[in-house]
Amino acid sequence: MLSNERTTCLVVGGGPAGLILGLLMARAGVEVTVLEKHGDFLRDFRGDTVHASTLTLLDELGLGERFAALPQRRIERAQVQFDAGVAQIADLSRLPGAHQHIAMVPQWDFLDLVADAAEEEPTFTLRRNAEAIGLLHEGRRVAGVRYRDRTDGSEHELRASLTVACDGRGSVVRAAAGLVPRSFGVPIDVWWFRLPRRETDPAGGVGRISAGQFAVMIDRGDYWQCAFLISKGSDAAMRAAGLERFRERIAGLLPWMADRLDALTSLHDVKLLDVKLERLRTWHREGLLLIGDAAHAMSPVGGVGINLAVADAVATARLLAPALRSGGIVPRSLLRKVQRRRWWPAALIQGGQRIAHRAVFRGRGATAGTPVANTDPVGLADGVPLAPAEALPPPLRLLRQFPVLQGVPARLIAIGPLPEHAPDWARRTTEPADR
Ligand SMILES: Cc1cc2nc3c(=O)[nH]c(=O)nc-3n(C[C@H](O)[C@H](O)[C@H](O)COP(=O)(O)OP(=O)(O)OC[C@H]3O[C@@H](n4cnc5c(N)ncnc54)[C@H](O)[C@@H]3O)c2cc1C
Numbered sequence: 001m002l003s004n005e006r007t008t009c010l011v012v013g014g015g016p017a018g019l020i021l022g023l024l025m026a027r028a029g030v031e032v033t034v035l036e037k038h039g040d041f042l043r044d045f046r047g048d049t050v051h052a053s054t055l056t057l058l059d060e061l062g063l064g065e066r067f068a069a070l071p072q073r074r075i076e077r078a079q080v081q082f083d084a085g086v087a088q089i090a091d092l093s094r095l096p097g098a099h100q101h102i103a104m105v106p107q108w109d110f111l112d113l114v115a116d117a118a119e120e121e122p123t124f125t126l127r128r129n130a131e132a133i134g135l136l137h138e139g140r141r142v143a144g145v146r147y148r149d150r151t152d153g154s155e156h157e158l159r160a161s162l163t164v165a166c167d168g169r170g171s172v173v174r175a176a177a178g179l180v181p182r183s184f185g186v187p188i189d190v191w192w193f194r195l196p197r198r199e200t201d202p203a204g205g206v207g208r209i210s211a212g213q214f215a216v217m218i219d220r221g222d223y224w225q226c227a228f229l230i231s232k233g234s235d236a237a238m239r240a241a242g243l244e245r246f247r248e249r250i251a252g253l254l255p256w257m258a259d260r261l262d263a264l265t266s267l268h269d270v271k272l273l274d275v276k277l278e279r280l281r282t283w284h285r286e287g288l289l290l291i292g293d294a295a296h297a298m299s300p301v302g303g304v305g306i307n308l309a310v311a312d313a314v315a316t317a318r319l320l321a322p323a324l325r326s327g328g329i330v331p332r333s334l335l336r337k338v339q340r341r342r343w344w345p346a347a348l349i350q351g352g353q354r355i356a357h358r359a360v361f362r363g364r365g366a367t368a369g370t371p372v373a374n375t376d377p378v379g380l381a382d383g384v385p386l387a388p389a390e391a392l393p394p395p396l397r398l399l400r401q402f403p404v405l406q407g408v409p410a411r412l413i414a415i416g417p418l419p420e421h422a423p424d425w426a427r428r429t430t431e432p433a434d435r
Pocket residue numbers: 012013014015016017018035036037038045046047048049130131132133166167168169171172173190273274275276291292293294297298299300302303304305306307309
């Protein structure tokens with residue numbers, strides 16, 4: 001057991017929150033170590049969205065050109081397809097600022113880019129295959145973590161002035177600190193699977209609602225990453241109903257996908273993602289702060305969790321780096337300040353997600369094996385008929401009647417309620433490679 005390792009800021013978890021925080025702390029000249037339990041970022045179930053406010057942040061950090069060079073697709077409007085046709089709910093061309101779209105980039109590409117930029121800073125260290133397994137204390141103060149090196153099973157201790165938990169919705173650090181999040185009932189889980197994509201298919205993100213069923217497809221070039229919402233707890237019953245029944249449901253909901261459902265050869269190809277919506281009342285202890293999903297686990301609805309985690313990280317760096325740079329212990333009052341700033345955007349978005357959960361499954365009883373009452377033969381490509389206004393719920397009718405209002409959901413989704421900007425000390429006007 002090694003017991004004398006030390007850093008100034010210890011970040012647990014190399015997801016969007018942890019890596020952005022690591023990059024910013026390093027640019028502030030703070031010695032920062034990020035522990036990531038996996039050896040790479042190649043996890044299938046990560047989201048793919050990089051929102052307009054995160055694109056602006058990347059510009060401020062001098063990483064805009066590098067990001068633009070990644071293979072990506074763009075979402076410039078958000079549409080939902082009902083049985084009666086399509087309804088546009090957000091028009092991103094109405095957004096202020098330099099970016100009027102959401103970029104769809106596999107999250108491992110985004111995280112690799114941020115990790116590469118951070119590794120150019122001399123005070124940054126990323127330890128991969130390093131899994132936090134417990135907390136270290138000095139009196140009542142959290143003083144670092146114990147972690148396991150997953151390559152050889154050895155255990156280590158790493159001490160720090162501040163520990164920041166960015167280890168996601170199943171946070172080990174949160175549990176070790178005895179913090180229990182408030183859990184909001186979620187009526188959905190997600191079945192997550194891939195289907196081949198053809199050149200003639202629509203591009204970007206596709207959403208489809210019918211008879212209490214909801215699917216989202218993420219365009220990843222030669223395949224669709226599909227998320228099919230199921231009733232919470234219905235996984236076992238749906239698996240018992242069998243592959244053929246599931247193929248029928250997908251073919252009913254998305255007739256243009258029917259020609260490729262044999263790519264699903266067994267229900268082993270379909271993963272269950274347990275959806276949670278949780279929030280901590282207190283995001284800190286002496287010497288410890290929790291941000292991102294570790295503080296407020298987000299539902300996939302709206303695809304906004306990554307943006308929110310990034311914004312948490314930026315606010316954390318801006319508020320705490322000066323104290324860490326001067327070598328001192330970060331006072332609890334500063335940790336409180338981070339929570340005060342980031343609590344309400346998280347609470348507001350989670351409130352919206354709860355309303356959306358209820359709307360999708362409202363009284364429809366989307367149970368295992370229920371056939372889809374959908375006769376619409378078309379997909380979501382341009383040219384799909386618009387749903388008649390009388391078939392739409394009142395808020396969508398209003399958006400149809402006054403298109404200028406579509407700028408409001410566009411702003412909420414693509415920018416978020418409180419976008420955060422890079423502090424001056426983190427900004428770069430040119431690509432680091434050009435400097
Ligand atoms: C099915 C699904 C789809 C989603 N799709 C989208 C989407 O398209 N767009 C969007 O914006 N949001 C989406 N979300 C939400 C989004 O994934 C999260 O809100 C976001 O990833 C939170 O970022 P984070 O950095 O806080 O945590 P995470 O992204 O969960 O990152 C946590 C990191 O910590 C590491 N880790 C965990 N435990 C330890 C440990 N003990 N020691 C060391 N490292 C550890 C993990 O390996 C991981 O890399 C989706 C959520 C779900 C459930």
